[in-house]
Each structure stands twice: as C-alpha cells, then as structure tokens.
Amino acid sequence: MNIVLVEPEIPQNTGNIARTCAVTDSSLHLVKPLGFSVTDKYLKRAGLDYWDKLDIYYYDNLDDFLDTHKNSPLFFTTTKAVNSYHELEYPENAYFLFGKETAGLPESILHKNLKKTIRIPMKNELRSLNLANSVSIILYEALRQHNFNNLKWSGRFSE
Numbered sequence: 001m002n003i004v005l006v007e008p009e010i011p012q013n014t015g016n017i018a019r020t021c022a023v024t025d026s027s028l029h030l031v032k033p034l035g036f037s038v039t040d041k042y043l044k045r046a047g048l049d050y051w052d053k054l055d056i057y058y059y060d061n062l063d064d065f066l067d068t069h070k071n072s073p074l075f076f077t078t079t080k081a082v083n084s085y086h087e088l089e090y091p092e093n094a095y096f097l098f099g100k101e102t103a104g105l106p107e108s109i110l111h112k113n114l115k116k117t118i119r120i121p122m123k124n125e126l127r128s129l130n131l132a133n134s135v136s137i138i139l140y141e142a143l144r145q146h147n148f149n150n151l152k153w154s155g156r157f158s159e
Helices: 011-023 041-047 062-068 107-112 131-145
Strands: 002-006 027-031 055-059 074-077 095-098 117-119
Touching (some): 011 131, 027 062
Parallel strands (some): 027 055
C-alpha cells in the first residue's frame, strides 16, 4: 500500500505516519512543500528508529506526483467524500492521498475524482480526526481486505 501526504505541516504527524508505514510494509510519499525539515527532531522522534526500514519518496508538488502515478489506483481522502472508507475495495498497490492538516486536498482534485473520494464517518459538527489516526484507520482497512498481506502477528499469547 502507499500513503501520500500532500504538503504535510506537522512533523509529529508525519513521523507517526512514517512509523505506521514501516510496520505495515507500506510506502510513504511526501509531496512538497513540506511544513518542516526532514531533519526535524520532532519528525525523527515520532518515527523512532524506523526511518531506515521505510520506503519513502519525495515529489516537488502535487502535479509531479499525479503525473508520475497517472495510471495508479488513487484514492482521495476528505471529510466531504461520497464514499465511506470501508465501502470500496482497494487493490494491493493503492495510493491513499491525504491533504495538509489545515486545508485538506485541493477541491479541484476532489471534484475531478469524486468516485474515488473516501471519508471516515464522524459527527457532522466536528471538523476531522488527527491526520496520523486517519491514515491508520484507512490503511488498516485496505490491509484487512488483503488478509494483511505477509504481515506477521508478533507477541501473541498462546493458549
């Protein structure tokens, strides 16, 4: 699976998402401009010692990413989506795009891809979930659909 962060602003969110990508064998794609330096101590701290176990890619802007992956299965996350995240089937090589914390994804992109927009159900009067939590919810649903691929269960209690 592939997680795409478009112009992320908060280093701790990106660090936590990087860690989630590492433990799920998912790739992380960062679309510039970033709201922090990739050497930021908060980014590194949140990702702990998983940075060397992470597949990470950088793009100059959203058009660069979209041009590079124009034939890939893309899904766009937004609180305004038509589909709940659990209603669609995701291929193993799906790309999930998440917008920056303060603004989300550009509306023009969302309108062009309405059938591929997904949301997490929540109370109407509240704005949104934390970005790192949203990534985890959607990523784990996609992995569940594929029986968690080759991820191993560690630390299980035996009967």
